[in-house]
Structure formats: C-alpha cells, structure tokens
Amino acid sequence: MNELRVDDRFSRALEEELVSRVQKASPARARKRIRMWLGAGVLAGAGVLGGVGATAAGLFVTPGSQQVTPLSTPVTDTHEGTATIELGDPPEGTTGIEMELNCLTPGRFEFPDGASTVCRATDVGTPQDWSGYTIPLTPGLKSVTVKADPGARWRLSAKYVNSKTTDWAVNAGGKSYGAENEKGAPDLTAVIATNGIPGYVVTSELEDATGTAAIKTFKTREEALAWQEARRGKTFSVPVYDSTGKTVVGDFVVSNGEGETTDGTALPSEPAP
Amino acid sequence: MGNVEFDDERLWSRSIKGDGEAFRALYIRYRDRIFRHAYRLSGDRQDAEDIMATAFLELWRRRAKVRIVEGSILPWLLVTTTNTARNSGRAAMRYRRLLDSLPRRSETSDPMGDDLFLSYRDALDKDLARALGALNSTDLHLVSLVVFEEFTIAAAAAVLELTPGSAKTRMHRARQRMKVALSGTHHVPTPTTVLEGERS
Missing domain, CATH: 2.60.120 (Jelly Rolls)
Known part of the structure; x- marks a missing residue:
C-alpha cells in the first residue's frame, strides 16, 4: 500500500541541513543570545538612548552618540x-x-x-x-x-x-557621561526618565537594576532562566540625574516586561503549565 | 531506534543549546505527520515537501518564539505548516535556493499500480484541499489541530490564543462550512477516514 511519507532522499538531505544549522549555533553565540534576550526583556518600554535617533530628531545632543x-x-x-x-x-x-x-x-x-x-x-x-x-x-x-x-x-x-x-563629555566631578556606544558605557548613561525628561543614570546602578551585572556571572542558561524567573513581574527604579550627576530630575524604571506572562511564551524552552 | 525516548521539551531545550542530534530526533519524530498535513493542504507532493521543509527551517529560525503546548512541539509546527501553505511561498522564498538544491524523487519511478492509486487519491486530496481553502486561517488551524491531529479543543485554543469557548464555537462553524464545501464534490465521508495515514 502507498503510505503517504516523505521521500527518503529529500528527507535525509533536509535532515542534514537542519542538524548543521543547529550545530552552527555555537555555545558562544548561544550565550550572547541569552544576554541579548534578557536585555530586551528587562528594558522593555524604557528608553536607554542609543544616540542616533535622539540626535537626528534634535531632541538633545547626546555625547558619545553617532x-x-x-x-x-x-x-x-x-x-x-x-x-x-x-x-x-x-x-x-x-x-x-x-x-x-x-x-x-x-x-x-x-x-x-x-x-x-x-x-x-x-x-x-x-x-x-x-x-x-x-x-x-x-x-x-x-x-x-x-x-x-x-x-x-x-x-x-x-x-x-x-x-x-562623538566623544563622551566629562562633568565637573570628573565623571564621563553620554550614550552607550561601541566603546561601552560611560559613568553616566543617557536615558529618558519616566516623566519624559532626558537625563543620566549612574551606569553601575543601571546595571544592577537591569541585571547586566548579574548576567555576567551566569555560566549556564539554567542559571540565567532561574534568575529571570525570580525577577519576573518586579520593577526596579533608578534615579535620573542631570549631567552633573547630582540633581535628580526623575526616575528610570526597569521592569521585567514579561511580568504578566505565565504561559511560557516568554521563555523559549520553558514548559507550559 | 533508541530505547531512550526523550520528551519534546527535553529535546527542544537541548536543540536550542546547539545539540544537532536532539533537533534530528524532533525532526524524525514529526516529519511524516507534518508532511501529511502539508499534503492535505496542498494536494501536491512536491509542494508538500517544500512546505514541510519550510516549517522545520522556520522552527529553527524562529526558535525564540516557539511555544510548547501540553509538552509537545507539534501544535506549533502544525500552525506554522498551515501558515506556510496558506502564504504559498512567502516563507519558502527565504529558503528557495536551499529547497531547490534538495534532491527529489523522480516521478517516473512509481510502478504502474501506484500511479493509478495515486491519481485517484490525488483527486480526493485536491477536493479536500479546496474545502480547507474555504476556511479562514484561524479556523483552518483549529480544524488541523482538532480534526486531523486529535488535539483537544483546549490545547488548540491555547496555541491559537483563543478562549476554549470561542474555539468550540469556531470549530462548530468550521465543520459546517467544510461540509458545505465538500458536498459539491465526490462523496468523501469525512476527511479523516480518507487521509489518516499510518501513524508512527
């Protein structure tokens, strides 16, 4: 009888192609993906200024932007x-x-x-x-x-x-400030506060809040996911200063954007309940 | 055949870590079902091969968005297969060069008896493909999951982001619509009896 099945030659060639695609995702790249994904998740809805858009739109000139x-x-x-x-x-x-x-x-x-x-x-x-x-x-x-x-x-x-x-600027206290760029982040990172006022957060405080600091210590995907799970639904607030780094102009809120999702959509491999 | 069978979740989480063998196991587990589903929707062997291949390539490319429902990756694959068949080639275009490079069975290799059988079956399949074409995409997803692949309405609703209640209503209407679409053609009792191939 003629069972409806995939042709063997076609299937085997496809199989090898798929396997090689999967294997090409080296551990290094996979790690980067976790980090990028977490980054996107925790910063959902917030605005760390990359520079180009804000500068082009003439909002305000950010040192360190392109x-x-x-x-x-x-x-x-x-x-x-x-x-x-x-x-x-x-x-x-x-x-x-x-x-x-x-x-x-x-x-x-x-x-x-x-x-x-x-x-x-x-x-x-x-x-x-x-x-x-x-x-x-x-x-x-x-x-x-x-x-x-x-x-x-x-x-x-x-x-x-x-x-x-462009170069980062330096304030009277000797701290560099400006947008994140390929050189990394200055001491004070440009953001837009929840009240819409552009300003700067202390980069180390931002890294604590976003988990960038914690992420650097993860060795396995499981660790990262467990950490992610623990933070789910929580928000972290960081003060926003003007370029002097002394006057507070607003707050920058980092929230775990997927807070309400409990059906497993947020995490690629998480089992559904 | 290995004695140790891993569930989809385990294989999937290993796949996204770059374990090609885990992905191979998933592929082998579902290729025939996905192929049959693609065939049901297209009524053509070569199109079905393209659609099936595209679904698996998309499974990998869009791995960050894949949802596992009731421990299985199959619902996601079926939905993607349906979308691929519906968009006839939109996703396949991304893989055109690769798809064209894969070896195909030459049509003449079929013994005579098979040809006869095939042409009869093809006629039935084209009717079914047409009847399925009468459904909108959400309903087609539902019918695929519930009628052909025997998922519960609740599971199908979960993967399609519908409430169980509206899934049920949609299912009912879709059955009616299919009945109407099929009544004008051959007397195919129900689509399932004709096309349900051997299951592995």
Missing part, C-alpha cells in the same frame, strides 16, 4: 533585476556608503556585502517597502551593486557619508 554627515548628493535610480550604481569618487573623509532601498515589486534584494531584504507583495507601496543599510568604504569602492531576480524592480538612493562616534 553623528552621520552626508558628504555627497544622493544618487537615486530605479532599476530592474541586478544592477550597479556608480557614485563617482568618494569625497575626503568618507567612511561609508549609506543606501536606502525601496522595492517596487515583491522579491529578494541583496546589498553589496550579501545582506539582503525580502519584500512581500503586501509591503510594496507601504512604509514596509523601505530598507536602509550602510556599508563601510573600502579602498577603490565607487559603486554599489544590488542583486535581484530578473523582473524585480527597485529604487536605490545612495550617498557617501562620514559617520563618527
């Missing part, structure tokens, strides 16, 4: 399939090429370094059809190539930019 300065007029062009856009010689001081891609048809669009974006039919013509991406300038780079299936249409706007991370 400043992107356009150096050339954008070259904007509409294409079909794979195409290359010439940008001319990069101006002095260029650190990268900033691209904005709008898909005009569904499809997969690949940026020069292999990163790609997939557009669905429902994305076209909506804000979802946009992707932004910046690649670092490498010697001799004067053009960008976007790979797409034949017939897939897209519009790209590309320009040379200089992006640099």
Whole structure:
C-alpha cells in the first residue's frame, strides 16, 4: 500500500541541513543570545538612548552618540533585476556608503556585502517597502551593486557619508557621561526618565537594576532562566540625574516586561503549565 | 531506534543549546505527520515537501518564539505548516535556493499500480484541499489541530490564543462550512477516514 511519507532522499538531505544549522549555533553565540534576550526583556518600554535617533530628531545632543554627515548628493535610480550604481569618487573623509532601498515589486534584494531584504507583495507601496543599510568604504569602492531576480524592480538612493562616534563629555566631578556606544558605557548613561525628561543614570546602578551585572556571572542558561524567573513581574527604579550627576530630575524604571506572562511564551524552552 | 525516548521539551531545550542530534530526533519524530498535513493542504507532493521543509527551517529560525503546548512541539509546527501553505511561498522564498538544491524523487519511478492509486487519491486530496481553502486561517488551524491531529479543543485554543469557548464555537462553524464545501464534490465521508495515514 502507498503510505503517504516523505521521500527518503529529500528527507535525509533536509535532515542534514537542519542538524548543521543547529550545530552552527555555537555555545558562544548561544550565550550572547541569552544576554541579548534578557536585555530586551528587562528594558522593555524604557528608553536607554542609543544616540542616533535622539540626535537626528534634535531632541538633545547626546555625547558619545553617532553623528552621520552626508558628504555627497544622493544618487537615486530605479532599476530592474541586478544592477550597479556608480557614485563617482568618494569625497575626503568618507567612511561609508549609506543606501536606502525601496522595492517596487515583491522579491529578494541583496546589498553589496550579501545582506539582503525580502519584500512581500503586501509591503510594496507601504512604509514596509523601505530598507536602509550602510556599508563601510573600502579602498577603490565607487559603486554599489544590488542583486535581484530578473523582473524585480527597485529604487536605490545612495550617498557617501562620514559617520563618527562623538566623544563622551566629562562633568565637573570628573565623571564621563553620554550614550552607550561601541566603546561601552560611560559613568553616566543617557536615558529618558519616566516623566519624559532626558537625563543620566549612574551606569553601575543601571546595571544592577537591569541585571547586566548579574548576567555576567551566569555560566549556564539554567542559571540565567532561574534568575529571570525570580525577577519576573518586579520593577526596579533608578534615579535620573542631570549631567552633573547630582540633581535628580526623575526616575528610570526597569521592569521585567514579561511580568504578566505565565504561559511560557516568554521563555523559549520553558514548559507550559 | 533508541530505547531512550526523550520528551519534546527535553529535546527542544537541548536543540536550542546547539545539540544537532536532539533537533534530528524532533525532526524524525514529526516529519511524516507534518508532511501529511502539508499534503492535505496542498494536494501536491512536491509542494508538500517544500512546505514541510519550510516549517522545520522556520522552527529553527524562529526558535525564540516557539511555544510548547501540553509538552509537545507539534501544535506549533502544525500552525506554522498551515501558515506556510496558506502564504504559498512567502516563507519558502527565504529558503528557495536551499529547497531547490534538495534532491527529489523522480516521478517516473512509481510502478504502474501506484500511479493509478495515486491519481485517484490525488483527486480526493485536491477536493479536500479546496474545502480547507474555504476556511479562514484561524479556523483552518483549529480544524488541523482538532480534526486531523486529535488535539483537544483546549490545547488548540491555547496555541491559537483563543478562549476554549470561542474555539468550540469556531470549530462548530468550521465543520459546517467544510461540509458545505465538500458536498459539491465526490462523496468523501469525512476527511479523516480518507487521509489518516499510518501513524508512527
């Protein structure tokens, strides 16, 4: 009789592919994922300033944030399939090429370094059809190539930019303050308090409250999850100061965002009740 | 065949730690059921292979969002399978190159008798796929879980985030709708008797 089953050859090839994907998630990467996940969870709803958005929006200038300065007029062009856009010689001081891609048809669009974006039919013509991406300038780079299936249409706007991370500032007490960036965190980290006032929290206090300090001591996923469980539903408040680090302007509340979830959705491997 | 059988939860938590063998065990445990479900929804062997493969690839890619219901990973897989079949290729597009690279059975290798049987079954399956197409996606998820895979309505409601009461009402309406959709075609008594393959 013909039992409906997966074809063996197909199944075996798929099986090997799946197993190799799982094994590629090395322990180091898995650890990082736990940390990132906890970070996202505990900070849900709070605003530690990364810099770019706040600065660009002109809210207030945060030392240590990234400043992107356009150096050339954008070259904007509409294409079909794979195409290359010439940008001319990069101006002095260029650190990268900033691209904005709008898909005009569904499809997969690949940026020069292999990163790609997939557009669905429902994305076209909506804000979802946009992707932004910046690649670092490498010697001799004067053009960008976007790979797409034949017939897939897209519009790209590309320009040379200089992006640099500004320095943290130092207050009268000798403490550095500003936004978290690739160098780490200054003594006082920029946040927005619950009352909407921008200010700074003492980084070590923030790390205690968010558990960043505790997370660094975890050796196993189980430890992390047990810790997470113990904190579930609790909130921690940290005072927000102005840049002097002395005057309190508000509070910064760190809550375990998943406080009400008890059905196991928050934790990937937690059993449902 | 190993003598030690781990439950889904154990295998799953080992998988997300990067244990490929644990994931392999889960795959082997559910591939045929997922394949049958994909086949029910598509009525085509190659499409069903694509859908099944996509469901497992998505299981891994979206591992942080996977929910285990009543100790089993199957409900999540079934829901993902249904979504994949419904969106015909949207998720599969992500894996197109990989899917195209997997070896396929050549259709001509079937002995004659099988061909005859297959074509008869295919006709029935296409009708069922059409009838299932008449349901909205929540109802289709429900029918898949409750009718085909024999989960309780409570378990199905949990994975679909419905209250048990509204799941029950939806189930009732979905059965009616399926009945209507099937009545215009062959006299298939109920979808389950036709398609319930051997269970492992």
